[in-house]
Amino acid sequence: MSDWISVGPFDAIPALGARVVATAQGDIAIFRTGDDQLFAVRDRCPHKGGPLSEGIVYGHSVACPLHNWSIDLASGEAMAPDQGCVGRYAVKVEEGNVLIAL
Numbered sequence: 598m599s600d601w602i603s604v605g606p607f608d609a610i611p612a613l614g615a616r617v618v619a620t621a622q623g624d625i626a627i628f629r630t631g632d633d634q635l636f637a638v639r640d641r642c643p644h645k646g647g648p649l650s651e652g653i654v655y656g657h658s659v660a661c662p663l664h665n666w667s668i669d670l671a672s673g674e675a676m677a678p679d680q681g682c683v684g685r686y687a688v689k690v691e692e693g694n695v696l697i698a699l
């Protein structure tokens with residue numbers, strides 16, 4: 598069973614942006630999309646470890662700031678023709694606070 602940990606208020610995550618949370622499992626980037634959905638993934642691009650949290654969010658995807666791979670935030674998969682996958686975490690909002698499952 599996973600533990601839910603609180604990572605702060607929903608409002609602290611900028612729209613079309615991300616917040617990084619340091620955890621025992623490494624840095625996790627929590628993205629907020631334009632339609633206010635949240636996605637939590639490892640903050641390491643599956644290509645060469647770029648900080649996805651500093652990438653450009655569009656739709657439900659993020660473009661890595663280093664070499665522009667696109668990562669689907671819902672599946673964690675890099676989009677073709679690139680191949681790779683980033684670890685995902687469950688995320689939810691309760692009473693305005695964001696929680697992720699480790």
Ligand code: FES
Pocket residue numbers: 642643644645646647661662663664665666
């Ligand atoms: S490290 Fe992300 S595209 Fe290269």
